[in-house]
Amino acid sequence: MQATNTNDPAYFHKVVDCQWACPAHTPVPEYIRLIGQGRYGDAYMVNWVSNVFPGILGRTCDRPCEPACRRGRVEESNGADPEPVAICRLKRVAADNKEDVRHRMPTVAPANGKRVACIGAGPASLTVARDLAPLGYQVTVFDGAAKAGGFIRTQIPRFRLPESVIDEETGYILDLGVNFRNGQRVESMRSLLDAGYDAVFVGCGAPRGRDLDLPGRKEIGEHIHIGIDWLASVSFGHITSIGQRVIVLGGGNTAMDCCRSARRLGGTDVKVIVRSGFDEMKASPWEKEDAQHEGIPILNFHVPKSYEHSDGKLTGMRFAVVKAVYDAQGKRSLVPTGEADVLVACDAVLIAVGQENAFPWIESDAGIDFDKWGLPVLQKDSFQSTLAQVFFGGDSAYGPKNIITAVAHGHEAAVSIDKFLHGEDVRLRPAPMTNLMSTKMGIHEWSYHNEISLDDRFKVPWAKAEVALASIRVEVELGFDAATAFKEASRCLNCDVQTVFNRNTCIECDACVDICPMDCISFIDNADEAELRTHLQAPANNLTQDLYVSAALKTGRIMVKDEDVCLHCGFCAERCPTGAWDMQKFLLNTTQAGPRCRDGKAGQLIQSAKENL
Numbered sequence: 366m367q368a369t370n371t372n373d374p375a376y377f378h379k380v381v382d383c384q385w386a387c388p389a390h391t392p393v394p395e396y397i398r399l400i401g402q403g404r405y406g407d408a409y410m411v412n413w414v415s416n417v418f419p420g421i422l423g424r425t426c427d428r429p430c431e432p433a434c435r436r437g438r439v440e441e442s443n444g445a446d447p448e449p450v451a452i453c454r455l456k457r458v459a460a461d462n463k464e465d466v467r468h469r470m471p472t473v474a475p476a477n478g479k480r481v482a483c484i485g486a487g488p489a490s491l492t493v494a495r496d497l498a499p500l501g502y503q504v505t506v507f508d509g510a511a512k513a514g515g516f517i518r519t520q521i522p523r524f525r526l527p528e529s530v531i532d533e534e535t536g537y538i539l540d541l542g543v544n545f546r547n548g549q550r551v552e553s554m555r556s557l558l559d560a561g562y563d564a565v566f567v568g569c570g571a572p573r574g575r576d577l578d579l580p581g582r583k584e585i586g587e588h589i590h591i592g593i594d595w596l597a598s599v600s601f602g603h604i605t606s607i608g609q610r611v612i613v614l615g616g617g618n619t620a621m622d623c624c625r626s627a628r629r630l631g632g633t634d635v636k637v638i639v640r641s642g643f644d645e646m647k648a649s650p651w652e653k654e655d656a657q658h659e660g661i662p663i664l665n666f667h668v669p670k671s672y673e674h675s676d677g678k679l680t681g682m683r684f685a686v687v688k689a690v691y692d693a694q695g696k697r698s699l700v701p702t703g704e705a706d707v708l709v710a711c712d713a714v715l716i717a718v719g720q721e722n723a724f725p726w727i728e729s730d731a732g733i734d735f736d737k738w739g740l741p742v743l744q745k746d747s748f749q750s751t752l753a754q755v756f757f758g759g760d761s762a763y764g765p766k767n768i769i770t771a772v773a774h775g776h777e778a779a780v781s782i783d784k785f786l787h788g789e790d791v792r793l794r795p796a797p798m799t800n801l802m803s804t805k806m807g808i809h810e811w812s813y814h815n816e817i818s819l820d821d822r823f824k825v826p827w828a829k830a831e832v833a834l835a836s837i838r839v840e841v842e843l844g845f846d847a848a849t850a851f852k853e854a855s856r857c858l859n860c861d862v863q864t865v866f867n868r869n870t871c872i873e874c875d876a877c878v879d880i881c882p883m884d885c886i887s888f889i890d891n892a893d894e895a896e897l898r899t900h901l902q903a904p905a906n907n908l909t910q911d912l913y914v915s916a917a918l919k920t921g922r923i924m925v926k927d928e929d930v931c932l933h934c935g936f937c938a939e940r941c942p943t944g945a946w947d948m949q950k951f952l953l954n955t956t957q958a959g960p961r962c963r964d965g966k967a968g969q970l971i972q973s974a975k976e977n978l
Contacts, residue, residue, distance in 0.1 A: 366894050366923075368916040371865070374799040377951040379911060380928050381861045383452060386433035388773035390797075390955050391415040393430055393452055394861040398813060400458055401854035403847070406466055408459035413466075415955070416456075417492050417538075417772050418517075420530040423457025424842065425521055427618075427649055427767040435860055438907070439883070439930050448822035450856050454842075458850040460530070473542050477501035479786050482562040484551050487515020488768045489759030490568035491538050492775025496958045497782065498541040505562075506543055509550040513539060516570050516760075517768065519597040520619065522626050523838040554727040554755070564754045564782045567727075567741075568775070571720040571760040577614060581672030585679045589672065592623045592717030599626055599837065608712025611635045612682055614669060615717030616646030621653065623715040624661045629837045636709065637663045638682075640699065642689055655841075659834065667707060668699065672714070681710040720765045740764060747791040748778040756781055776957055783958035795956050795963075801949040804862055805938075811948055813862055815935045818855040859933045861951045866924055868915045871945035873922065877937035878902065886937060887925045891917070901925060 369376060379385050383393040392411060399408035412419035431437075434449030441447040479502050483490035486508035494504045512518060513535040517526070539545050551557055557565060574591035576582075582589070588608065592615065598604040611632040613624040616639035627635050637656065639646055643665045646653060653663065667684040674680055684707045687699040722739050732752040734742040741750050741757045748756045758774030760766060781791040804812040826843045827833065833841045845853060878886050884903035891897070894912065898905040905912060905927040913926040938946040956962050 366891060366897055366912070366914045366925075368923075369911070369914045371913075374797050374953065376911065377799070377801070377863050378797075378953050380863060381951065381953075382433040382435050382910075383430035383450075383860070384953065386429045387416075388429065388770045389415045389417075389776065390773075390953060391430075392861065392953065394857055394859050395952075396459060397450070397452070397455055397854045397857045398859070400455055401814070401851055401857075403851075405459050405462040406464045406469070409463040409466055410469055412456055412459060413537075416769060417495055417775075418488060418534045418768065419456050420460030420534050421517060421526060422768060423453060423455075423460050424526050424530070425517075426453045426456070426769055428453045428651075429769070435858055435930070436856060439858070439932060451822055451825070451845075451853050454825050454845060455850060455854060458845050458847075461844055462847065462850075467537070467540075470537060470541065471499035473499050474501035476503060479503065479563045480505070480561060481564045481566065481782060481786075482507065482551075482557055482560075483566045483568060484557075485515055485567070485569035485759075485761070486510065486513035486535070486545065486547075487568055487570050487759060487771065488517060489761070489771040489775040489778070490515070490566060491535060492772045493566045493568065493758070493779045493782070494543045495538045495541065496776060496779035498538075498543050500783065500959055502786075504543050505546060506539075507546045507549050507551050509548065511547050513545060513547070515568075516593075519600050520593055520622065522596065522599070522622050524625070524629065524833065524836075524841050525622070527838075527840055550726075552726050554731045554733070558731075558754070562754075563786055564756065566778055566782065567724075567755065567757045567761050568759045568771070569724075569761050571722045571765045573721045573723040574716065575719040575721055577669065577716050577718055579669060579671050581674055584677070585672050585674045588679045588713040590713070590715050592619050592715050593720060595715055596622060596626065599630070604630070606631045609633045610711045611713045611715065612709060612711040613637045613715045613717060615639065615719070616641055616648055617717060617719070618648050618652050619720075620715075620717035621648050621656050623717050624656055625659060626837060627713075627715065628659055628661060629834055632713075635661050637661060638667050638669070638684065638709065639663065639665050640668045640687070642666060659830070664709075666699070666702075670706065673708065679711065679714065681708055682714060683708050720760070722761060722764065724761075738764075744792065746777060746794060747781040748774060749781055749785070749791050753785065776955070779958040780956055780962055784963060787963060789963060797956055798954040800952050801863065801865060802952070804948045804950050809939045811862075811935055813859050813948075813950070814855070815859065815862075815933070815948075816855075817858070817932055817934055818852070820852055820856055822856065823849050823853045860931075862933050862935075862948050863951050864913075864926065864931065864933065864935075864937060865947045865949045866913070866915055866926070867945050867947070868918055868924065870943045871915075871918055871924065872943055873918055873920055874942065876940045876942065877946060880936045880940045882934065882936065883930045883932055885927045885931045887927075888918070888922050889925060890921070891923050897925060901927060903927065903930075905929060 396408040396411040431449040437447035437449040483506045574593040607630045611627040670683045686704040734751040758778045759771035887901040907929040910929040915924040
């Protein structure tokens with residue numbers, strides 16, 4: 366194998382698995398350490414630079430960081446049940462316990478004469494506004510609703526996300542001088558362009574829920590609802606009750622929000638019914654668990670056939686029972702089991718089987734091309750459409766995803782808009798800025814707490830069921846208190862504190878090999894990667910995690926470290942008699958809009974926020 370190029374920004378970034386997995390590349394270990402120190406405001410601002418909505422995401426994020434968490438892999442390798450650090454819920458701790466941070470928000474630069482329109486006030490558009498408004502752009506956000514937030518406000522029930530949190534975090538952005546045109550839908554792209562905007566960002570989401578047209582649908586319209594529209598009506602108080610027997614069709618997070626909302630609005634017999642297997646449902650595992658915790662059964666492998674009705678009233682739904690069959694290529698088919706159809710009685714049906722993009726307000730001759738699925742044709746990574754001054758992001762760009770992905774799209778689109786309005790090629794993206802700094806404080810002391818906690822993951826307390834289920838607006842999760850947050854934060858392995866090797870001072874004494882509790886380090890003869898992985902102190906079977914390989918040492922051997930299950934405990938550096946190992950903190954500054962982005966340096970907004978820490 367060739368020696369690892371540790372100058373590549375991606376190498377050490379990839380070792381920080383949680384940050385690598387986060388679409389917005391939030392520096393997770395950094396803010397968790399700050400929470401452990403009780404520096405909640407600092408932890409909040411570190412989050413705010415990257416993910417924009419720490420309080421919202423601390424309650425609702427899809428948590429791509431947690432399955433990636435090294436803690437789960439380390440525990441699994443020791444025979445324990447893998448439990449990642451509660452990264453998402455620690456984010457909420459920072460939001461709930463911070464001091465007033467309004468004075469730490471970016472200073473708005475003088476107007477630069479450029480006007481940008483954002484369509485929709487959801488997370489993608491608000492991120493664009495957050496990134497561009499401090500740079501002097503006149504940003505106008507259009508939305509048909511009275512308040513900003515988009516689907517954050519309309520589709521996430523209040524028992525998961527209090528409205529006060531949405532108001533606070535959207536307010537930080539609007540207070541940067543953003544012109545919010547609430548109650549004003551954009552009816553024509555051409556009219557908007559004619560109004561003189563220099564760039565347009567489309568972040569209106571995927572606003573159309575899919576219907577399920579089965580026999581009986583045309584005869585029965587009452588008490589059959591499209592899930593996302595029904596959730597919006599509940600959010601705005603237009604719907605305050607539902608029948609006792611409710612069927613929710615669909616296996617995604619929207620279906621979970623529908624069933625749990627129905628449970629609080631009078632549904633005493635609420636069922637989720639899906640055509641797939643339970644494990645194949647798109648809903649996050651914890652969303653399914655939360656629904657079941659509230660007494661909502663999930664029936665799988667039931668394919669809906671018809672809506673049953675009598676005298677013009679809905680009485681139930683009929684389902685075929687199927688099973689999954691896989692061919693030689695692993696492709697799944699659902700085939701009937703031969704069992705009799707199942708009739709499930711109900712008073713209401715909520716359809717949550719997917720969402721679609723809808724752009725009726727964009728004229729066909731506007732110059733914006735769409736693909737066969739109705740999605741805009743976009744330039745990769747820049748989010749620029751076939752009409753140069755129009756950009757897309759969030760669900761509008763590539764279909765329904767989640768909030769943190771929409772935020773990541775917004776950051777990238779803001780860079781593109783900034784470069785476009787300065788006459789630069791939007792395809793040329795500056796690399797992120799990275800650095801490494803030693804954490805050594807003494808012979809055996811580090812500037813971070815390197816003791817490995819043996820605690821299992823702590824559970825977030827819930828409100829009592831009789832209280833939580835009695836109201837649609839009572840928040841179910843209560844959040845960690847300070848003491849529990851400290852203990853959960855202590856479970857983090859500080860993966861951003863990297864083990865950095867200096868071959869020039871290594872004497873190959875193998876002291877680091879002897880002391881490593883995970884058998885991560887080996888000094889062996891070089892070979893190709895496949896063979897090398899099998900010859901290490903412990904086989905390196907996770908091919909998605911790189912090996913750290915040195916150039917040839919004095920004996921001709923090489924040092925190979927398996928990054929997969931490293932504890933970042935620093936024992937190797939403490940034991941090394943020559944200082945060949947050091948624990949160095951890795952910092953990644955992602956590219957954001959601003960002058961330093963355009964000349965290839967770190968984003969101005971990132972630097973401004975960090976200077977305020």
